Amino acid sequence: GAGVSQTPSNKVTEKGKYVELRCDPISGHTALYWYRQSLGQGPEFLIYFQGTGAADDSGLPNDRFFAVRPEGSVSTLKIQRTERGDSAVYLCASSLRGQGGEQYFGPGTRLTVT
Amino acid sequence: ILNVEQSPQSLHVQEGDSTNFTCSFPSSNFYALHWYRWETAKSPEALFVMTLNGDEKKKGRISATLNTKEGYSYLYIKGSQPEDSATYLCAFAYNTDKLIFGTGTRLQVFP
Numbered sequence: 001g002a003g004v005s006q007t008p009s010n011k012v013t014e015k016g017k018y019v020e021l022r023c024d025p026i027s028g029h030t031a032l033y034w035y036r037q038s039l040g041q042g043p044e045f046l047i048y049f050q051g052t053g054a055a056d057d058s059g060l061p062n063d064r065f066f067a068v069r070p071e072g073s074v075s076t077l078k079i080q081r082t083e084r085g086d087s088a089v090y091l092c093a094s095s096l097r098g099q100g101g102e103q104y105f106g107p108g109t110r111l112t113v114t
Numbered sequence: 115i116l117n118v119e120q121s122p123q124s125l126h127v128q129e130g131d132s133t134n135f136t137c138s139f140p141s142s143n144f145y146a147l148h149w150y151r152w153e154t155a156k157s158p159e160a161l162f163v164m165t166l167n168g169d170e171k172k173k174g175r176i177s178a179t180l181n182t183k184e185g186y187s188y189l190y191i192k193g194s195q196p197e198d199s200a201t202y203l204c205a206f207a208y209n210t211d212k213l214i215f216g217t218g219t220r221l222q223v224f225p
């Protein structure tokens with residue numbers, strides 16, 4: 001079956017611009033997660049959705065970052081006024097019900113802010 | 115601050131060698147320990163989700179053990195093959211869904 005997909009695979013933007021990153025989870029998975037991996041680091045938790053609601057957004061670094069999942073499937077991570085420090089690989093994962101179970105990852109979006 | 119540490123940072127082995135990596139995590143508030151394999155240009159792939167102290171899991175030539183009381187997990191690869199070359203990540207879950215990842219062990223297997 002289809003896995004988690006993310007678009008775009010690569011995004012180059014200028015400092016100060018707005019970007020949207022999209023995640024299509026595995027069909028039927030209620031839990032969806034966003035992570036960010038900076039160079040030389042492991043993935044860092046950003047936000048977790050259970051259904052349409054954000055169950056835990058404690059990892060969002062500041063108010064320039066926002067994520068939505070309006071219909072409980074596709075999610076969009078939105079970054080306003082991008083900064084060079086936002087350059088990273090943004091990973092999305094989904095899980096059947098959450099509850100500590102296996103997370104299935106997408107291939108990531110590599111964001112470069114110039 | 116919850117910290118997950120992995121060692122070594124990188125490892126180069128010959129085809130056929132067996133190898134192992136370590137993941138250290140907080141021993142309190144343990145919920146689960148995940149191992150992932152991440153090959154270049156691919157998605158991270160789940161290897162194991164371990165929840166019980168003393169757990170041992172195996173998938174082909176790869177196995178893992180878990181000690182929640184002392185806060186460590188070992189990942190073993192028997193008879194390494196070039197296709198095992200990847201970054202191996204462990205992640206600690208201290209509530210049900212928030213994973214704290216280590217920085218990974220980058221394995222390269224030479225033919």
